[in-house]
Amino acid sequence: MPDAPRLEPGTVGWMDLTVPDAVRLRDFYEAVAGWTPEPLDMGGYADFVMKPAGRDEGVAGICHAHGPNADLPPVWLIYITVADLDAASARVAGLGGEVVVAARSVGPEARYAVVRDPAGAYFALYEPHRP
Secondary structure: OOOHHHOOOOOEEEEEEEEOOHHHHHHHHHHHHOOEEEEEEOOOOEEEEEEOOOOOOOOEEEEEOOHHHOOOOOOEEEEEEOOOHHHHHHHHHHOOOEEEEEEEEEOOOEEEEEEEOOOOOEEEEEEEOOO
């Protein structure tokens, strides 16, 4: 995930694409967008942080459809930052959406949940751990 200034509640802090063949899509976006891939160890395989040429900060992820993300459709998934992931997740169901992947940790620094809105669009709610 990017630096903290972009992670204020209500902002889109990240996006990624989860697909069965992440290597093929990694190569596609490298050729089309000029992004440089950086492997990210996922314990037995690597997903990819995609970086614009000459920059150290990633702008997107290309991910393998494994584990809890195996059933996600191949769409660009945005991560909307929230102050309280549990409260926001509870509101999803109450407003006609669905929690597709329950809240889970992203290392020690954050948590996220994948949800579907009432129109069927997927997105993620992201809660960075605050100091």
